[in-house]
Amino acid sequence: MGKQTYYEVLGVQPDATTEEIKKQYRVLALKCHPDKNLDNTEKAAETFTLLQEAYSVLSDPKERAWYDRHKETFHTDTVDVVDHSIDESFLTSDCYTGFDDSPTGFYTVYRNLFDEILDVEEPHKASFAELAKSKNDDDDKYPRFGNSTTDVAEVKAFYDRWLAFSTAISFAHLNKYDIREAPNRRVVRLMEKENKKIRDEAKKNRNSLVQNHEKSKKHLVRLEVFNALSEDEDDENE
Known part of the structure; x- marks a missing residue:
């Protein structure tokens, strides 16, 4: 895979419980909030947004189940462009x-x-x-x-x-x-x-x-x- 999985973003194991995910998200949200990182608010905002995205998916059982089935391809950075190619x-x-x-x-x-x-x-x-x-x-x-x-x-x-x-x-x-x-x-x-x-x-x-x-x-x-x-x-x- 290319970029981090949502589990890696939150720093939890794939078999983590919903409570463990919620607890870890709270810790990271406080640490990475833009207001806590005024020296680099742009990077902090990007990180914080990714944390929110990861948590919103993993905290919902149905969304997490769908994500677990697709994460191998979901985080693949490669794009295979074959059709309409030019020699x-x-x-x-x-x-x-x-x-x-x-x-x-x-x-x-x-x-x-x-x-x-x-x-x-x-x-x-x-x-x-x-x-x-x-x-x-x-x-x-x-x-x-x-x-x-x-x-x-x-x-x-x-x-x-x-x-x-x-x-x-x-x-x-x-x-x-x-x-x-x-x-x-x-x-x-x-x-x-x-x-x-x-x-x-x-x-x-x-x-x-x-x-x-x-x-x-x-x-x-x-x-x-x-x-x-x-x-x-x-x-x-x-």
């Missing part, structure tokens, strides 16, 4: 043969990659837009990659938008807990907290991987070329 080989120059429009060239390889990303995102966009309640119909639209002859303005628009990429995938399929199994609303909140942590980590991983493509050296070269062309056009127009 990291695309971050290297080995994935294309030249800076051209040939079938295995830079522009074709990355055009296909970003088209594939959009194809994966597309089914999720409707629900994403609805949840975000976007006022701008273009908020969830991403420009196409283009090719070696794409207009300078379009190239810039592509990178400006994709560098702020945010996946529309909810990753709800990665939820560890089914909240319908919770014995009460308090446990529902605990389940939702853990599920949200997993979903947020998966979103962060996907966003970072997509954004890292735009930050890689090969794409910076493309931007430099187009910036140079743009400057030449500006000089000609003066």
Whole structure:
């Protein structure tokens, strides 16, 4: 397991009685209360909140029984994100043969990659837009990659938008807990907290991987070329 179990938080054994748990909680609550730790109130508040959370679960027989059945997975920090993954080989120059429009060239390889990303995102966009309640119909639209002859303005628009990429995938399929199994609303909140942590980590991983493509050296070269062309056009127009 990763983080502490609620028994470890309270410093009691898994077979501790309700009275032992209550007694230990009172001792730790007094010791860890923020008012007693003015030198580091932020840390004390965090510790005190965790103590309260642990006690609220272990002091209730039904919640404790549910917790005991699930604590092995409840405190596991690892998140296995398999679906919607992006091959990291695309971050290297080995994935294309030249800076051209040939079938295995830079522009074709990355055009296909970003088209594939959009194809994966597309089914999720409707629900994403609805949840975000976007006022701008273009908020969830991403420009196409283009090719070696794409207009300078379009190239810039592509990178400006994709560098702020945010996946529309909810990753709800990665939820560890089914909240319908919770014995009460308090446990529902605990389940939702853990599920949200997993979903947020998966979103962060996907966003970072997509954004890292735009930050890689090969794409910076493309931007430099187009910036140079743009400057030449500006000089000609003066």
